[in-house]
Amino acid sequence: xxxxxxxxxxxxxxxxxxxxxxxxxxxxxxxxxxxxxxxxxxxxxxxxxxxxxxxxxxxxxxxxxxxxxxxxxxxxxxxxxxxxxxxxxxxxxxxxxxxxxxxxxxxxxxxxxxxxxxxxxxxxxxxxxxxxxxxxxxxxxxxxxxxxxxxxxxxxxxxxxxxxxxxxxxxxxxxxxxxxxxxxxxxxxxxxxxxxxxxxxxxxxxxxxxxxxxxxxxxxxxxxxxxxxxxxxxxxxxxxxxxxxxxxxxxxxxxxxxxxxxxxxxxxxxxxxxxxxxxxxxxxxxxxxxxxxxxxx
Numbered sequence: 001x002x003x004x005x006x007x008x009x010x011x012x013x014x015x016x017x018x019x020x021x022x023x024x025x026x027x028x029x030x031x032x033x034x035x036x037x038x039x040x041x042x043x044x045x046x047x048x049x050x051x052x053x054x055x056x057x058x059x060x061x062x063x064x065x066x067x068x069x070x071x072x073x074x075x076x077x078x079x080x081x082x083x084x085x086x087x088x089x090x091x092x093x094x095x096x097x098x099x100x101x102x103x104x105x106x107x108x109x110x111x112x113x114x115x116x117x118x119x120x121x122x123x124x125x126x127x128x129x130x131x132x133x134x135x136x137x138x139x140x141x142x143x144x145x146x147x148x149x150x151x152x153x154x155x156x157x158x159x160x161x162x163x164x165x166x167x168x169x170x171x172x173x174x175x176x177x178x179x180x181x182x183x184x185x186x187x188x189x190x191x192x193x194x195x196x197x198x199x200x201x202x203x204x205x206x207x208x209x210x211x212x213x214x215x216x217x218x219x220x221x222x223x224x225x226x227x228x229x230x231x232x233x234x235x236x237x238x239x240x241x242x243x244x245x246x247x248x249x250x251x252x253x254x255x256x257x258x259x260x261x262x263x264x265x266x267x268x269x270x271x272x273x274x275x276x277x278x279x280x281x282x283x284x285x286x287x288x289x290x291x292x293x294x295x296x297x
Contacts, residue, residue, distance in 0.1 A: 049273075056266035063263055075263070082267040086254040088247065092271070095246035098163060098235070099228040105168035106175050106224050107217060113172070114179030115205050119191060129180070135173035140234060148237055158240040166238065167228060175220050182216035183209060222283050229276045247272045 055063060057074035083089065116122075117129050147166050148157070156162040190212075191204045199207065210217075232248045239245055254268050 049277075052266050052269055055263055056270050058263045060261060060263060078263055078267040079271065082254070082264050082271060085258070085264075086250060086268050086271075088250065088268070088271055090243060091245055091247045091250040092275075094160075094244060095229055095248070096275070097160065098167070098231075098246055099225050101160075101164045102167045102171060102228045103221050103224045105164070106171040107220060109168070109172055110175035110179045110220060111210060111213070111217065112205070113176045114181075115183050115209055117176065118180045118183035119188065119209070129176075132173045132176050135170075136177065140170065144233070144237060151238055157238060158244070160239075160244060162238040163235050163244075167231065167234060170234075171224050171227070175224070178220055179213065179216055182213040186212050218283055222280060225279055226276050 051068070054070055055067075056078055057076060058071045058078075059075055062071060113132075117125060151157040151162045151166065156165065186209055190208055194204045194208045195201075229246075230248055231246070235244075235246050236249055239249075251268060251272050255265050258264050
């Protein structure tokens with residue numbers, strides 16, 4: 001009897017060890033597959049940027065002899081030459097001004113409208129929100145001519161405001177949708193408690209709700225900054241003057257002028273993509289938190 005019980009116990013222990021080994025193997029297999037996929041996407045992201053940077057520090061002759069190889073003697077002067085000949089000292093500050101102004105404008109109006117549509121009750125609230133959602137479906141090509149004539153009649157065509165104001169207006173539908181979702185995910189009891197303590201409605205919004213919606217605001221800022229930085233058609237139509245052009249317009253003109261000098265074009269491209277890349281790297285954690293929280297809500 002004792003021998004049979006011992007044998008049964010050994011079998012149970014052996015079965016448990018086998019199950020643990022199988023779970024361990026499946027766990028490590030899943031981890032290896034996960035990190036393999038992540039490394040693959042990392043390579044897809046890094047290889048083009050690395051190649052462009054490598055091309056940017058080559059000479060024209062070195063690129064012709066070995067287009068995919070590493071540079072023997074980096075030509076850092078290509079960046080200075082591209083900066084001077086491409087007039088990036090004018091175009092880059094313009095783009096920063098546009099991006100910062102649009103982000104601030106969209107953030108202010110989207111936060112206030114999103115809070116009002118999510119936390120207050122008033123007649124026509126759903127109709128107003130539906131109107132903003134319709135605005136998300138309108139492509140710029142369908143409204144660019146009315147915007148052009150409206151900017152001309154307002155006297156802002158060919159000025160910085162001629163691009164900033166329409167860009168803020170076109171960025172509001174999606175931004176309001178995003179911020180409304182974040183404010184709806186915040187419990188109403190927090191606002192009620194603040195009102196009981198004597199806080200005004202503005203205080204509830206500014207001191208209680210807005211800090212809790214910071215991940216959504218960071219996501220909004222990244223979206224709007226990248227969208228404004230890469231905008232091409234709208235500034236082409238509304239700025240008109242060369243001294244007001246952003247880098248999205250300067251780079252195609254530079255490519256057309258120096259189409260035979262690919263290292264110089266690559267240097268200009270690196271100057272163009274570096275600022276938004278750094279912005280994303282700095283805010284990537286907040287961006288991912290905001291996107292994840294928005295998806296959960």
